[in-house]
Amino acid sequence: MEYVYAALILNESGEEINEDNVTAVLDAAGVDVEESRVKALVAALEDVDIEEAVDTAAAAPAPAAGG
Amino acid sequence: MEYVYAALILNESGEEINEDNVTAVLDAAGVDVEESRVKALVAALEDVDIEEAVDTAAAAPAPAAGG
Amino acid sequence: MEYVYAALILNESGEEINEDNVTAVLDAAGVDVEESRVKALVAALEDVDIEEAVDTAAAAPAPAAGG
Amino acid sequence: MEYVYAALILNESGEEINEDNVTAVLDAAGVDVEESRVKALVAALEDVDIEEAVDTAAAAPAPAAGG
Amino acid sequence: MEYVYAALILNESGEEINEDNVTAVLDAAGVDVEESRVKALVAALEDVDIEEAVDTAAAAPAPAAGG
Amino acid sequence: MEYVYAALILNESGEEINEDNVTAVLDAAGVDVEESRVKALVAALEDVDIEEAVDTAAAAPAPAAGG
Amino acid sequence: MSDSAAARRTDTIPEWKREEVAELVEFLERYQSVGIVDVAGIPSRQLQSMRRDLHGSAEIRMSRNTLTVRALKEVDDGLEELTDYVSGQVAFVGTNDNPFGLYKQLEASKTPAPISAGEIAPNDIVIPEGDTGVDPGPFVGELQQVGAAARIMDGSIHVTEDSKVLEAGEPVSEELEGVLSELGIEPKEVGLDLRGVFSEGVRFEPDELAIDVEEYRSDVAAAASAARNLSVNAAFPTAGTTPTLLATAAGDAKALGVFAAIEDPDVLPDLIGKADAQVRSIAAQIDDEEALPEELRG
Numbered sequence: 271m272e273y274v275y276a277a278l279i280l281n282e283s284g285e286e287i288n289e290d291n292v293t294a295v296l297d298a299a300g301v302d303v304e305e306s307r308v309k310a311l312v313a314a315l316e317d318v319d320i321e322e323a324v325d326t327a328a329a330a331p332a333p334a335a336g337g
Numbered sequence: 338m339e340y341v342y343a344a345l346i347l348n349e350s351g352e353e354i355n356e357d358n359v360t361a362v363l364d365a366a367g368v369d370v371e372e373s374r375v376k377a378l379v380a381a382l383e384d385v386d387i388e389e390a391v392d393t394a395a396a397a398p399a400p401a402a403g404g
Numbered sequence: 405m406e407y408v409y410a411a412l413i414l415n416e417s418g419e420e421i422n423e424d425n426v427t428a429v430l431d432a433a434g435v436d437v438e439e440s441r442v443k444a445l446v447a448a449l450e451d452v453d454i455e456e457a458v459d460t461a462a463a464a465p466a467p468a469a470g471g
Numbered sequence: 472m473e474y475v476y477a478a479l480i481l482n483e484s485g486e487e488i489n490e491d492n493v494t495a496v497l498d499a500a501g502v503d504v505e506e507s508r509v510k511a512l513v514a515a516l517e518d519v520d521i522e523e524a525v526d527t528a529a530a531a532p533a534p535a536a537g538g
Numbered sequence: 539m540e541y542v543y544a545a546l547i548l549n550e551s552g553e554e555i556n557e558d559n560v561t562a563v564l565d566a567a568g569v570d571v572e573e574s575r576v577k578a579l580v581a582a583l584e585d586v587d588i589e590e591a592v593d594t595a596a597a598a599p600a601p602a603a604g605g
Numbered sequence: 606m607e608y609v610y611a612a613l614i615l616n617e618s619g620e621e622i623n624e625d626n627v628t629a630v631l632d633a634a635g636v637d638v639e640e641s642r643v644k645a646l647v648a649a650l651e652d653v654d655i656e657e658a659v660d661t662a663a664a665a666p667a668p669a670a671g672g
Numbered sequence: 673m674s675d676s677a678a679a680r681r682t683d684t685i686p687e688w689k690r691e692e693v694a695e696l697v698e699f700l701e702r703y704q705s706v707g708i709v710d711v712a713g714i715p716s717r718q719l720q721s722m723r724r725d726l727h728g729s730a731e732i733r734m735s736r737n738t739l740t741v742r743a744l745k746e747v748d749d750g751l752e753e754l755t756d757y758v759s760g761q762v763a764f765v766g767t768n769d770n771p772f773g774l775y776k777q778l779e780a781s782k783t784p785a786p787i788s789a790g791e792i793a794p795n796d797i798v799i800p801e802g803d804t805g806v807d808p809g810p811f812v813g814e815l816q817q818v819g820a821a822a823r824i825m826d827g828s829i830h831v832t833e834d835s836k837v838l839e840a841g842e843p844v845s846e847e848l849e850g851v852l853s854e855l856g857i858e859p860k861e862v863g864l865d866l867r868g869v870f871s872e873g874v875r876f877e878p879d880e881l882a883i884d885v886e887e888y889r890s891d892v893a894a895a896a897s898a899a900r901n902l903s904v905n906a907a908f909p910t911a912g913t914t915p916t917l918l919a920t921a922a923g924d925a926k927a928l929g930v931f932a933a934i935e936d937p938d939v940l941p942d943l944i945g946k947a948d949a950q951v952r953s954i955a956a957q958i959d960d961e962e963a964l965p966e967e968l969r970g
Contacts, residue, residue: 271938272349274925275342276366282339285367298365299343300352307514307936309507314934323931324924338907341921373577374908381909390918405965406483408951409476410500416473419501432499433477434486444963452957461946461953472933472950475943511935518937524944539910540617542899543610544634550607553635566633567611568620582908595897596904596916609888609895624770641874648772649888658889662896663912 272301273311281320288312339368340378348387355379406435407445415454422446473502474512482521489513540569541579549588556580607636608646616655623647692735696743696764699733700751703766705774707869708757714862722781722864730767730774732864737762753875757867771869775881782863789849797838797852797859804829804855811854818848 276295280287289308296303343362347354356375363370410429414421423442430437477496481488490509497504544563548555557576564571611630615622624643631638685693700706711719711734723732735743740762741755767774787793799820804811806829815822820835837848844852852859869876903913904920929939930946955968 271922271925271929271936272346274929274934274936274939275346275349275921278921278924278928279339279342279346279363279366279368282342283363283366283368291366294365295362296346296350298361299346299350299358301346301350304514306507306510310505310511310935313505313508314932315928318928318932320928323928338921338924341907341909341917342925345918345921345925371578371581373574374581376574377578378909381911381914384911385914385918387918390915391922393915393919393922405948405951405967406480407963407965408954409480409483409947411954412947412950413473413476413480413497413500413502416476417497417500417502425500428499429496430480430484432495433480433484433492435480435484441962444960445958448958448960448963449954452954454954457954457957458950461949472943472947474935475933475940475947479944479947508935512940515935515937515940519940519944521944524941525948527941527945539896539899539903539912540614542903542908542910543614543617543895546895546898546902547607547610547614547631547634547636550610551631551634551636559634562633563630564614564618566629567614567618567626569614569618579908582906583902586902586906588902591902591905592898594901594905596901596913596920606891606895606898609891610899613892613895613899640872641876641880644770644871645772645883646888648770648776649883649885650892651773652776652885653889653892655892658892659896662893663900 272296272299273307277311277315278320278324287315339363339366340374344378344382345387345391348391354382354387406430406433407441411445411449411454412458415458421449421454473497473500474508478512478516479521488516540564540567541575545579545583545588546592555583607631607634608642612646612650613655613659616659622650689739692739693743693746696733696735696739697746699731699764699766700743700747703731704768705766705771705869705871706751706754707765707767707771707774708754708762708867709765709778710760710865710867711763712761714864718783718862725781726765726777729769729777730765732763732765734763740764750873750875751870754868754870762867763864765864765866771871771876772881772883774869775866775878776883778864778866779882782861784858785860785862786853786858787844787849787860789844789846791844791860793838793840793842793844794860795840796836797844797848797857799831799835799837799851799855799857801831801833801835804831806854811851814847814851814854818845818851820851 273292273296276292276299277287279295280291285291289305289312292308292311293303293305296308340359340363343359343366344354346362347358352358356372356379359375359379360370360372363375407426407430410426410433411421413429414425419425423439423446426442426446427437427439430442474493474497477493477500478488480496481492486492490506490513493509493513494504494506497509541560541564544560544567545555547563548559553559557573557580560576560579561571561573564576608627608631611627611634612622614630615626620626624640624647627643627646628638628640631643709732711732714722719732726732737758741758744755744758745752765774765778769777787797799815799818803825804815804822808824808827808829812822812824812829815829815831819837821832822829823832824830837851838844866878866881868878869881900913900916902908903910904916907917909917926939926942928934929936930942933939933943951965952968955964958964
């Protein structure tokens with residue numbers, strides 16, 4: 271999930287979610303970065319409104335206790 | 338939330354969640370890092386089982402993702 | 405299920421959901437295509453609002469991903 | 472979602488879920504295929520038991536029919 | 539949680555949530571105030587709409603990991 | 606609600622929830638303290654198991670906190 | 673106390689009264705909160721036991737009303753406002769507890785008591801549904817006469833539904849007294865009724881002193897929720913909320929992953945589940961079985 275977290279941090283800092291930035295964040299965290307996953311992430315997020323995607327989750331019903 | 342995301346990346350990469358590492362990740366993402374918030378987060382995480390907390394979210398019904 | 409998935413891919417790519425296209429997708433996947441099923445599916449989907457059906461499913465609490 | 476649908480068709484037809492096959496299915500459907508997403512998908516599925524994921528989904532409470 | 543309560547009182551009294559005020563409230567309550575946590579709190583709340591944050595339900599707390 | 610918040614800070618700091626302490630906290634927060642409200646609060650909380658009430662809030666999917 | 677006031681009255685008041693007033697004044701000055709309680713109708717033995725129960729937190733002091741009023745006026749200081757409440761059988765109550773606590777304590781010390789014929793019902797009197805345990809006999813008629821739904825069942829007299837037999841404010845009849853006594857129903861609450869309190873400069877009436885503890889309990893829960901929400905939503909970690917904060921962050925990532933169909937190993941199971949649900953949703957709208965995959969045919 272680290273790639274997705276990287277995108278979320280960039281979204282909050284207001285930086286562009288591009289390959290260089292995602293790679294830089296993951297590098298800093300000591301992740302052994304796979305270029306294709308970075309590319310795939312950036313491509314997947316291209317037309318996505320991240321705020322909306324995250325808020326949709328927040329509106330979801332509270333999780334049922336695991337079991 | 339970017340501070341928490343940073344901690345979670347470190348958790349996945351297996352790096353120690355300490356002030357230096359969290360700061361490095363946030364720096365790389367262009368976040369204007371507040372030292373006190375890093376300190377507070379690192380201190381708070383000392384007593385928390387991160388895997389368990391994260392698993393709670395994973396076990397939860399996935400959020401209603403829009404189309 | 406593969407016939408319906410084929411229709412869903414066509415729906416996302418914006419291609420028409422007709423017999424030729426569904427057959428092409430299934431062929432590419434190595435499916436032994438039954439012409440009558442393709443016909444029946446294409447005819448049946450004419451009366452279905454695919455976007456709505458997909459959104460309905462998405463809005464439902466998605467299942468807990470196996471741990 | 473089209474990448475996921477493609478993988479699921481292959482899963483049903485019993486063909487291997489590899490980059491070539493996924494690309495072929497998406498091509499046939501007129502999708503403008505992103506190579507990195509195919510790669511990421513195939514890599515990610517190596518660790519995922521598709522049957523189990525589907526079964527978990529089926530076991531989940533049926534979605535309230537959309538209103 | 540006492541730091542958060544202090545912020546909530548200041549929010550209701552209409553006083554600014556700054557380090558001096560938070561410290562004064564905590565002092566009055568006999569709390570052994572940690573300066574860095576006060577700083578972190580003030581920084582965390584800087585751009586936050588407190589009314590909204592208070593009304594938005596946080597995810598349920600981590601249930602005991604499912605059996 | 607500021608009177609209740611004040612009591613909760615005292616509860617966390619381990620100080621007694623009495624009229625003097627509640628008043629001191631509210632004073633420090635710039636609240637224009639009504640003595641009779643403090644008195645009523647202190648008397649009422651004698652019969653409230655604060656830990657239990659707080660735990661109730663934590664265990665329930667956080668309700669939108671009333672005004 | 674005011675020496676000059678005392679001196680002024682010296683020649684008009686008998687010695688014993690002067691001493692009594694002086695004692696009352698001393699009582700009033702000893703406590704932060706002083707109230708007037710109604711003691712009418714409390715049997716003296718019960719009053720004794722209430723005094724014992726209050727010992728250590730509140731003290732009751734009785735006197736003649738004229739002297740009570742004189743003492744209040746003597747202390748002045750706002751306490752003379754309490755003279756409004758001095759009528760009938762009353763007493764002083766003094767406490768260093770706060771007036772809300774005093775009210776609570778006095779309410780808690782009230783005990784049920786039987787009501788006699790001729791007395792006015794302080795509240796509606798209800799005979800509850802159930803087996804009275806009384807053997808069949810004329811008591812059925814007595815119950816029915818006072819307005820209770822009664823009949824014989826399984827060898828004893830039953831009241832078949834909650835029956836209101838007297839409205840609040842109505843006098844109790846001889847017959848009703850007898851029925852209630854037979855059933856052991858004690859409809860009165862007897863105790864020290866607080867008429868008013870003067871506490872550190874403020875006068876409180878009983879309705880102001882009746883605090884709803886449940887409301888405070890729910891306020892505490894709401895305050896705790898508010899703090900939790902703020903802590904999580906502003907990402908300020910506290911001991912209690914850090915796990916929730918982590919779960920929220922992980923949930924954000926998962927939501928984004930599913931929403932954008934990101935090909936991540938942690939997201940794919942959800943995506944597969946979602947795809948499966950979509951197929952089922954479409955299948956549910958198709959009538960033609962021929963068009964459906966075998967596993968989805970009705």
